[in-house]
Amino acid sequence: MKNLISLSAASLLALSALTGASGAAETAAAHHEIVRQPWSFAGFKGQFDRAQLQRGFQVYKEVCAACHGLKRVYFRNLAEPGGPVFPEEAVRELAASWPNQIPEMNDQGEIAGKGGELFKRPAKLSDPILGPYLNDRQARAAQNGALPPDLSVIAKARGVHREVHWAIHPFLMLGDILQGYQEGGPDYLYALLTGYTEPPADVTVGEGMSFNTAFPGHQLAMPPPLSDGSITYQDGTKPTVDNYARDVSAFLAWAADPSLDQRKRIGWVVMLYLLVTTVLLYFGKRRIWSKLH
Amino acid sequence: MSGHSSSYEPTSRWGKWWDERLPIMRMMHGQFVEFPTPRNLNYLWTFGGILMLCLVAQIVTGVVLAMHYQPSDVAAFDAIEHIRRNVNYGWMIRNFHAVGASMFFIAVYIHIFRGLYYGSYKAPREILWILGVVILLLMMATAFMGYVLPWGQMSFWGATVITNLFSALDTVWSGLGTAIVEWLWGGYSVSGVTLNRFFSLHYLLPFVLTGVVILHVWALHITGQNNPDGLDLKQPSDSVPMHPYATAKDFVGMFAFLILFAWFVFFLPDYLGHPDNYTEANPLVTPPHIVPEWYFLPFYAILRAFTGSFLGIPLGGFAKLMGVIAMFGSILVLVFAPWLDTSRVRSAKYRPIFKWAFWVFAFTCLALGYLGSLPAEGVYVFWAQIFTVIYFAFFLIAMPIIGLIETPKPLPRSITDAVLGSGAAAKA
Numbered sequence: 186m187k188n189l190i191s192l193s194a195a196s197l198l199a200l201s202a203l204t205g206a207s208g209a210a211e212t213a214a215a216h217h218e219i220v221r222q223p224w225s226f227a228g229f230k231g232q233f234d235r236a237q238l239q240r241g242f243q244v245y246k247e248v249c250a251a252c253h254g255l256k257r258v259y260f261r262n263l264a265e266p267g268g269p270v271f272p273e274e275a276v277r278e279l280a281a282s283w284p285n286q287i288p289e290m291n292d293q294g295e296i297a298g299k300g301g302e303l304f305k306r307p308a309k310l311s312d313p314i315l316g317p318y319l320n321d322r323q324a325r326a327a328q329n330g331a332l333p334p335d336l337s338v339i340a341k342a343r344g345v346h347r348e349v350h351w352a353i354h355p356f357l358m359l360g361d362i363l364q365g366y367q368e369g370g371p372d373y374l375y376a377l378l379t380g381y382t383e384p385p386a387d388v389t390v391g392e393g394m395s396f397n398t399a400f401p402g403h404q405l406a407m408p409p410p411l412s413d414g415s416i417t418y419q420d421g422t423k424p425t426v427d428n429y430a431r432d433v434s435a436f437l438a439w440a441a442d443p444s445l446d447q448r449k450r451i452g453w454v455v456m457l458y459l460l461v462t463t464v465l466l467y468f469g470k471r472r473i474w475s476k477l478h
Numbered sequence: 479m480s481g482h483s484s485s486y487e488p489t490s491r492w493g494k495w496w497d498e499r500l501p502i503m504r505m506m507h508g509q510f511v512e513f514p515t516p517r518n519l520n521y522l523w524t525f526g527g528i529l530m531l532c533l534v535a536q537i538v539t540g541v542v543l544a545m546h547y548q549p550s551d552v553a554a555f556d557a558i559e560h561i562r563r564n565v566n567y568g569w570m571i572r573n574f575h576a577v578g579a580s581m582f583f584i585a586v587y588i589h590i591f592r593g594l595y596y597g598s599y600k601a602p603r604e605i606l607w608i609l610g611v612v613i614l615l616l617m618m619a620t621a622f623m624g625y626v627l628p629w630g631q632m633s634f635w636g637a638t639v640i641t642n643l644f645s646a647l648d649t650v651w652s653g654l655g656t657a658i659v660e661w662l663w664g665g666y667s668v669s670g671v672t673l674n675r676f677f678s679l680h681y682l683l684p685f686v687l688t689g690v691v692i693l694h695v696w697a698l699h700i701t702g703q704n705n706p707d708g709l710d711l712k713q714p715s716d717s718v719p720m721h722p723y724a725t726a727k728d729f730v731g732m733f734a735f736l737i738l739f740a741w742f743v744f745f746l747p748d749y750l751g752h753p754d755n756y757t758e759a760n761p762l763v764t765p766p767h768i769v770p771e772w773y774f775l776p777f778y779a780i781l782r783a784f785t786g787s788f789l790g791i792p793l794g795g796f797a798k799l800m801g802v803i804a805m806f807g808s809i810l811v812l813v814f815a816p817w818l819d820t821s822r823v824r825s826a827k828y829r830p831i832f833k834w835a836f837w838v839f840a841f842t843c844l845a846l847g848y849l850g851s852l853p854a855e856g857v858y859v860f861w862a863q864i865f866t867v868i869y870f871a872f873f874l875i876a877m878p879i880i881g882l883i884e885t886p887k888p889l890p891r892s893i894t895d896a897v898l899g900s901g902a903a904a905k906a
């Protein structure tokens with residue numbers, strides 16, 4: 186046992202030396218810790234803020250939609266409970282005027298005209314929210330070889346990796362589990378959108394690339410999409426990059442998990458039911474067993 | 479099933495008619511109502527019932543998912559999103575199934591450690607124990623193939639890494655490993671063909687598993703349950719009828735477990751998964767860190783502990799093969815536990831040295847799990863090697879030797895004595 190203790194002490198030293206070394210490499214690239222944000226939908230209690238989702242959609246529509254699709258979200262979802270809940274009529278009009286129309290066969294069963302251009306029709310409520318590109322090839326051709334990913338599940342497809350000492354790792358994990366922390370995706374998105382800075386002196390940024398503190402590797406092909414005042418909010422929220430980033434990240438969190446509100450609400454009822462039943466069963470069991478002693 | 483007779487008497491004419499033709503109610507009554515259970519069982523003995531619940535839950539949710547799922551490389555990822563977004567309560571069924579797999583493993587690991595601590599693997603329960611190891615292997619195969627079905631990046635690359643393990647056999651017989659891998663894939667890489675066969679097997683194996691579970695329970699009802707004191711049932715006062723005593727306790731255990739289960743289903747559905755699996759599989763982009771699901775991490779750590787050398791011993795071209803052998807060996811070694819353990823005493827409660835070895839082993843498994851989640855480089859490899867040695871030493875060295883050198887604490891004369899204190903047996 187004594188050996189084991191000294192072994193683990195040695196490992197502690199070795200590990201901290203190692204994390205120390207990687208930390209040094211990171212600071213060279215101006216790494217900053219991705220900070221957890223106070224999302225309205227955070228933890229086991231949180232729910233989406235409808236006004237925020239509406240603003241977030243506005244940011245998506247006016248900025249991100251120029252390059253990114255949202256193909257797993259349907260226009261009708263924008264009017265459904267638990268989301269931005271725009272009036273259905275407004276969404277119908279939005280769909281009809283959405284610039285990226287729906288490819289469709291004509292009556293002869295042809296998909297394209299003589300010149301090869303696809304036949305298209307305006308979107309309906311039941312159609313997906315398409316981006317500007319028909320496929321990845323077209324997207325790369327338009328974006329200097331970079332691929333702007335579809336944003337439908339991006340909030341679930343990204344997370345935050347924490348470098349922590351192994352000995353505190355289990356406690357942090359337990360803390361996250363008890364809080365119901367699942368917002369690594371939006372935390373990352375917010376950090377990404379607000380993470381554009383001047384590169385440190387020792388870093389040369391590639392042609393057509395931008396420096397970003399949150400992006401792995403710190404250089405990405407997406408130019409800073411947001412700037413103060415570029416979008417006019419209707420509800421008096423300050424038109425800052427910080428707010429845009431926050432709102433669009435919340436919107437993308439909803440896009441990736443449209444049933445979050447309902448899921449948690451059902452969850453509370455289920456937890457209450459299970460807790461009460463467990464307690465009742467426990468006392469029932471005690472009564473049954475008490476006859477034995 | 480035998481092992482215990484049944485005092486079942488049908489009361490209705492219909493019951494009598496049935497009983498003369500197929501006495502299934504008689505059997506159920508004997509095995510699951512009157513069946514004698516030791517009166518000293520603690521809550522760790524509720525995990526068998528919890529595992530049954532998990533199995534049924536996986537099958538029920540799985541069958542519903544399969545109604546909406548499409549096992550093809552172009553449609554699978556979309557099918558999961560379709561289930562999450564468009565199928566009524568599809569998100570819930572999907573969460574139950576995905577989280578359910580993890581809960582199944584939490585329960586089975588607790589169940590196995592319970593067995594190791596209280597010596598449930600020892601005579602006369604060897605077959606019961608080995609059937610348990612078969613169940614574990616089937617669960618692992620099922621879960622591994624299930625994880626491929628959503629066809630995300632981790633699905634694809636996890637499948638690639640794990641199936642590729644068989645190529646280590648090339649060092650035994652040139653070309654053998656490659657042939658097996660290509661046969662498993664149905665091509666020259668993991669593809670839609672692989673996905674389709676994995677779906678077929680993922681649907682099949684849970685039913686094979688159910689069959690083995692039935693054998694497991696049968697074997698259990700022949701030998702009877704072990705218990706925290708590791709004593710045999712000697713007198714009627716040592717046991718209570720399964721119903722209502724054990725069943726009442728089982729229900730408490732199950733519902734308490736469901737609290738944990740529901741917490742993850744409703745508040746942390748993606749916590750146990752990997753974000754990369756929300757990116758569709760792409761054979762051209764390898765993720766920076768390929769990690770399996772958490773329940774495979776200790777075994778993954780053992781696999782990767784065999785780099786070019788192991789604790790300074792050069793392995794050369796055999797490193798990969800050794801890793802694969804060690805990984806499979808780490809599960810198969812469980813099969814031999816009944817014969818490796820030389821102690822006559824079952825429960826670690828009365829085994830002062832073995833108790834220590836057990837906790838060191840439990841810590842080792844956690845440490846291996848943690849190391850399995852980290853990249854295989856630097857000191858991590860060194861520690862994975864150390865803990866791999868401890869893992870095997872527990873079975874191959876500690877079990878045989880401790881049994882020989884240890885002086886067990888005095889055992890109570892009977893379970894009744896253990897529960898009520900000695901001398902109580904006379905009163906009871």
Ligand code: HEM
Nearest residue numbers: 536537540541543544547576579620621624625627628684
């Ligand atoms: C031993 C019981 C079972 C285990 C341990 C198990 C495990 C798993 C796992 C780990 C996944 C991946 C979850 C994810 O990340 O999404 C999965 C997916 C799936 N399983 Fe199972 N499963 C079991 C039984 C079944 C059965 C009986 C069926 C069908 C009859 C089934 C059908 C499916 C389907 C359609 C998927 C893909 C949907 C999805 O990924 O959510 N499973 N399973």
